[in-house]
Amino acid sequence: MKLYYCANLDKMNDKEWEKKYISIHRFLVKNGVSLVSNVEKKMLKGENEARKSISYDQIEAVIIEGTHIASDTVYIIATALAYKKPVLYLMEKGHQIPEQLSYIRKDKNLGKNFFLKFYKSAGKEIETVIFDFLGLLESGSLMKEKVNVKFTLRISPRIERYLNWKALNIKKSKAQYVRDVLNKTATEDKTYKSFLKKTEQMF
Amino acid sequence: MNKVLLIFYGGNQLSEKKGSFVSVEKESDINKWMQAIPEISLMAQIKTVFIDRNNKILDKDNIKKLIHYIEDNIDKVDGIVILNDTDTIPLLANQLFWQIQNPSKPIVITGSNVIEQDNEFLPDLSFKANLINAIQVVNSDLNEVSVIYGNRVILAPKIVRTKLHDLNIFKSIDKEYLAKIDFGLSIKSRIKDKRKAKYYYDFKYDFLFFNTVPDIKILEVLLNEDSNLKIIVFKALPNQIIEREKLVKVFNLAQKNKKLVIFYNQIGFGKDFFKDTILTISKISPECLTTKLSWILGKTKDEKKIRNLLKKNIQGEFLN
Numbered sequence: 001m002k003l004y005y006c007a008n009l010d011k012m013n014d015k016e017w018e019k020k021y022i023s024i025h026r027f028l029v030k031n032g033v034s035l036v037s038n039v040e041k042k043m044l045k046g047e048n049e050a051r052k053s054i055s056y057d058q059i060e061a062v063i064i065e066g067t068h069i070a071s072d073t074v075y076i077i078a079t080a081l082a083y084k085k086p087v088l089y090l091m092e093k094g095h096q097i098p099e100q101l102s103y104i105r106k107d108k109n110l111g112k113n114f115f116l117k118f119y120k121s122a123g124k125e126i127e128t129v130i131f132d133f134l135g136l137l138e139s140g141s142l143m144k145e146k147v148n149v150k151f152t153l154r155i156s157p158r159i160e161r162y163l164n165w166k167a168l169n170i171k172k173s174k175a176q177y178v179r180d181v182l183n184k185t186a187t188e189d190k191t192y193k194s195f196l197k198k199t200e201q202m203f
Numbered sequence: 204m205n206k207v208l209l210i211f212y213g214g215n216q217l218s219e220k221k222g223s224f225v226s227v228e229k230e231s232d233i234n235k236w237m238q239a240i241p242e243i244s245l246m247a248q249i250k251t252v253f254i255d256r257n258n259k260i261l262d263k264d265n266i267k268k269l270i271h272y273i274e275d276n277i278d279k280v281d282g283i284v285i286l287n288d289t290d291t292i293p294l295l296a297n298q299l300f301w302q303i304q305n306p307s308k309p310i311v312i313t314g315s316n317v318i319e320q321d322n323e324f325l326p327d328l329s330f331k332a333n334l335i336n337a338i339q340v341v342n343s344d345l346n347e348v349s350v351i352y353g354n355r356v357i358l359a360p361k362i363v364r365t366k367l368h369d370l371n372i373f374k375s376i377d378k379e380y381l382a383k384i385d386f387g388l389s390i391k392s393r394i395k396d397k398r399k400a401k402y403y404y405d406f407k408y409d410f411l412f413f414n415t416v417p418d419i420k421i422l423e424v425l426l427n428e429d430s431n432l433k434i435i436v437f438k439a440l441p442n443q444i445i446e447r448e449k450l451v452k453v454f455n456l457a458q459k460n461k462k463l464v465i466f467y468n469q470i471g472f473g474k475d476f477f478k479d480t481i482l483t484i485s486k487i488s489p490e491c492l493t494t495k496l497s498w499i500l501g502k503t504k505d506e507k508k509i510r511n512l513l514k515k516n517i518q519g520e521f522l523n
Contacts, residue, residue, distance in 0.1 A: 004386055038386065055354065055370075055385060056332070072387050075339045078242040079386075082331040100204070100245065107241045 001137065003028065004056075004080075005037040005063045008070035012039075017068070024065055024090075027127050031134060056083040061137055063088045063130065069098040077104065077114070086113045088133045090126065093118045147179065205281040207247040207341050212254050212269060212295075214288040214314025218326030224317075227253060240331055246338045250280060261291050261298070267404055270302050273310065274402045282309035282341030284334070289316040289372060292350055293362045297490045300348045300359035301498035302406060304518055305398045310348045311337040311356075318368050329353065329370065336384055343390055349381050356382035358393070360491040360520045376469075376488050377522050393519065405501030410434035412493055419452050426460040433500065434509070436465040438489060454480050463506055465513070467492060482510055486522045495520060 005028060007021040021039050028035050036059065062080040066073055066089050080087050081104075089101070097116070104110045115133065119126040155163070167174045186192060216226040217239050225239045226232065230253045243249060252272055256265045273283055287295050296312050303310065315330040329352075337351045348359045353371035361375040382390040409431050416437050426435070435457065457464040464481045466472075471485040484492060499512045 006386065036386070072339070074245050075335065075342070076386060078245045078335045079332055082240075082242045082335055103241075103245055110241050110245075 001032070001134070002034040002036070002059045003061050003063055004059050004076075005035055005039065005065075006070075006073075006076060007037075007039050007065040008068045008073070009038055009041070010070060011068050021065055024063075024126065024130070027130060028063070031131065033134065056080060056085060059085065061086040061088065061133075063090070063133070065090050066098070067092040067095050069100065073098075074100045077101075081110055081113055084113065086133075086137065087115065088130070089114065089116045090129065091116065091118050092121050094121070153178075205247045205342050206279070207249055207338055208272075208276050208280045208283045209243075209249050209251045210254060210269065210272060210283060210285045211251065212265075212285050212287045213256065213260075213291075214316075215286045216315045216317045216326070217330060218315075218317075218328070224324070224326065229253065229255070240334065242331065242335055243338055246335065246342065247281070250276075252276075260288070261294055263406070263408075266295075266298060266302070266406075270299070270402060270404060273299075273303060277306070277308050277400075280308065282311065282344075284337045284341060285310065285312045286334075287312055287314045289314045289352070289364075292352075293364055293373070293488075293490045294494065296348060296350050296359035296362055297488075297494040298406070298497070300491070300518075300520075301494050302403045303348060304401045304403070305395070306346055306348060307400045309341045309343075309345045311340045311345075311351055312349070312359075313337045313351045316352075316368060316372055325368065336388070339388055340382065343382075343388055345381060345390055345392060347381060347392075351384075354384040355380050356384070356388070356390075358519075360488060361522070362490070363488060395519070403498060403501060406494075406497040407500035408497050409500055410436060410496055412436045412438070412489070414438050415440060416449065416453065419449070419456065422453065422456055426456055426462055432462065433504070434463045434465060434496065436467050436484075436492070436496070439466050439468055450481065463509060465496075482513065484513055487520055488522075491520050 005025060007024070008017075011017040012021065025035065025037055025039050056079060062076065062085055064073060064076065064087065077087055077089070091097070101116065104114050105116070117129045117133075119129050163174045163177065167177055170177065172180070211227045211233065215236065216224045217236060218224045219239075225236050227236045233251050233253060237244070237249070237251070254265065254268055254272065256262065259265060269285070277283060285295075285299075292312055292314055299310060299312075313330075313333045313336075316327040318325045333352055336356075340349065340351055340356055345356070350357045350359065350362050350373060352373050353369070355371055355373065355375070357373055357375045358379075358381050361377060361379065362373050363376050364372060365374045366372045380391065381393070382388045410433060411425065413436065416439060422435075426432070437453075454464055466481050466483045467487075467489070468483075468485050469488065472483050487495070495517075496513065499509055503509060503512070
């Protein structure tokens, strides 16, 4: 999963905030997220090459630490929402919601993909919020699912023979047939369904 | 929150999916259109103006109307975004670059690139993002006439169309961009003399721009002394430049009919062998040369002044 994570770079001179921004970055990377971030620019003390070659088309969502809103934050939110990408906006508890965000929360269409979440300054609450958001993204309920994950599957000649025969019969590609079978299994899996429901409710 | 004047001059078809469009064809369509793109209201207070072109493209009166709207409103807002058909963006951008010199606020042009293919219209899915980026250019105080499309912000005199349908359909002739866009704008503003903004309303297209040197007999018909035509520009191919006999004939014909002849080549001429006869111009885009010439003809008829102004680098229009 590829995400864009951004924070207020003007606050990076403040040691406390620098530490917080970097810890979110590390948490996302640790959880297997392929990340593009403005924080990296500061972490690497230079231009981040990855940033240059990527656009909103290629990411699945945006995470913003926005307790102190940056000058370009609204621009990032507007672009992400225009691309129909979910936005997780994180704020430390006890801070006021920036005025600029009130319009999003009022607009039904924009609000659909905008998630404003508060966390306690101390402790691991922020990690839980992010983890739940990642779960929600993975569930596919926030956006139209894209078939873009590569997966190598080794099968026996016997299964291959069956796949060839089946694909020809149903006039679908072998990959599409396997996808359909897995989709059907996932839809009918009650345990998995209750797991998804729990994740969504928790968020 | 910044204030932006959004001018509907053309090229405004919004679409979420194939075949379904929301567009502004009259003033009363604006509300519905704005509802389809709530993202821009997050970024600025949007004031809108609709210019009815009466189905005319880049018509002189329409462009004058556009300049009037800009001059009358620019002090009341933080910048202006103009929506126009992508096909005519290079020419419009260059015309505004000459008619509005040293703008005091950003003037950004973008548009929806809807393509007709196999009897159906392909939407421009990047239009929303282009518009958001245009507003961000206004928020960044880039006081230029510029074009935003895809991930590039291009200064008007450098713009050239390269693709019919793509993430980027324009490029900068010298590959220098005012800004590049990824998850933000990296602006590279140019050094300019601090001068007051100037608005020019007159421009004249009393010239012909040939993409090659046509046959002398055809020119004899076209270069009738009594016509309003004042100048002929030839975008010359190298073999035509060295064909001296033909050039002498073209020059004599122009002299006889009191016309000025310009030889144009984007990359430059090896030597100025037409000195004092045929005027040679290079290192400028064809759109920029065309609009510069129209601006000059709006100011003067004097051949000497025309020659001087054409050769002079007035506002960084010549390429390095």
